[in-house]
Amino acid sequence: DAGITQSPRHKVTETGTPVTLRCHQTENHRxxxxxxxxxxxxxxxIHYSYGVKDTDKGEVSDGYSxxxxxxxxxxxxxxxxxxxxxxxxxxxxxxxxxxxxxxxPGTRLLxx
Amino acid sequence: xxxxxxxxxxLSVQEGDNSIINCAYSNSASDYFIxxxxxxxxxxxxxxxxxxxxxxxxxxxxxxxLNKTVKHLSLQIAATQPGDSAVYFCAENSLxxxxxxxxxxxxxxxxxxxx
Numbered sequence: 001d002a003g004i005t006q007s008p009r010h011k012v013t014e015t016g017t018p019v020t021l022r023c024h025q026t027e028n029h030r031x032x033x034x035x036x037x038x039x040x041x042x043x044x045x046i047h048y049s050y051g052v053k054d055t056d057k058g059e060v061s062d063g064y065s066x067x068x069x070x071x072x073x074x075x076x077x078x079x080x081x082x083x084x085x086x087x088x089x090x091x092x093x094x095x096x097x098x099x100x101x102x103x104x105p106g107t108r109l110l111x112x
Numbered sequence: 113x114x115x116x117x118x119x120x121x122x123l124s125v126q127e128g129d130n131s132i133i134n135c136a137y138s139n140s141a142s143d144y145f146i147x148x149x150x151x152x153x154x155x156x157x158x159x160x161x162x163x164x165x166x167x168x169x170x171x172x173x174x175x176x177x178l179n180k181t182v183k184h185l186s187l188q189i190a191a192t193q194p195g196d197s198a199v200y201f202c203a204e205n206s207l208x209x210x211x212x213x214x215x216x217x218x219x220x221x222x223x224x225x226x227x
Contacts, residue, residue, distance in 0.1 A: 031213075040219060041219070042201065042217035042218055042219045042220060043156070043201070043215070043217045044217075045214050045215070048208060048214070050208075056208065056209055058214065059214075090155050090156070094213065098143075098144055098205065098207065098213055099213065100146060100158055100161055101146075101158075101213070101215060102158060103148075103155035103156045103157070104155050105154060105155050106153075106154070106155050
């Protein structure tokens with residue numbers, strides 16, 4: 001998985017609770033991304049980062065926030081989880097723009 | 113708008129045969145395409161990529177063809193093996209504000225290899 005780890009790998013939580021997912025890379029890549037994968041929708045970009053403290057929204061960013069205080073870590077936070085956020089979340093990294101993205105193993109999140 | 117779609121949701125092939133997975137895209141400005149393989153419970157795994165200044169690119173047992181005229185690309189897998197069973201995605205690349213790239217994925221094709 002190209003030096004990418006995600007934690008936790010599985011999580012069950014209740015509606016209304018905050019949840020933070022972590023992505024950690026050992027490749028020193030500049031760009032990091034959070035995607036969600038749902039049946040019938042493929043993978044969709046939530047947020048991405050183009051450097052420490054530099055982040056921007058993707059196509060499905062509502063209800064999510066991110067932070068990147070170090071090159072190697074990119075955090076995704078669900079401020080108040082909803083059942084529609086039940087999904088599999090993937091982190092990806094790339095060396096630069098127009099470069100291949102490499103994906104982590106994913107986090108399976110169930111919101112009850 | 114941009115979209116990436118796949119012609120067949122499921123493809124069944126005999127072990128040893130060649131597999132061809134197709135993908136259509138609609139954004140004529142796209143200049144970078146990637147094929148990923150995803151096994152159950154795992155993240156997408158990079159297979160091969162191609163840029164728009166190329167028509168064909170070969171890897172180990174895989175070949176990607178790009179036809180910009182009809183906005184179509186395909187993934188060919190030679191001598192398909194049981195380990196090739198997975199979902200295959202094509203992804204279309206576009207640039208983001210900060211210089212990173214957004215991948216737009218299709219919903220995937222399930223490749224099943226029959227013994």
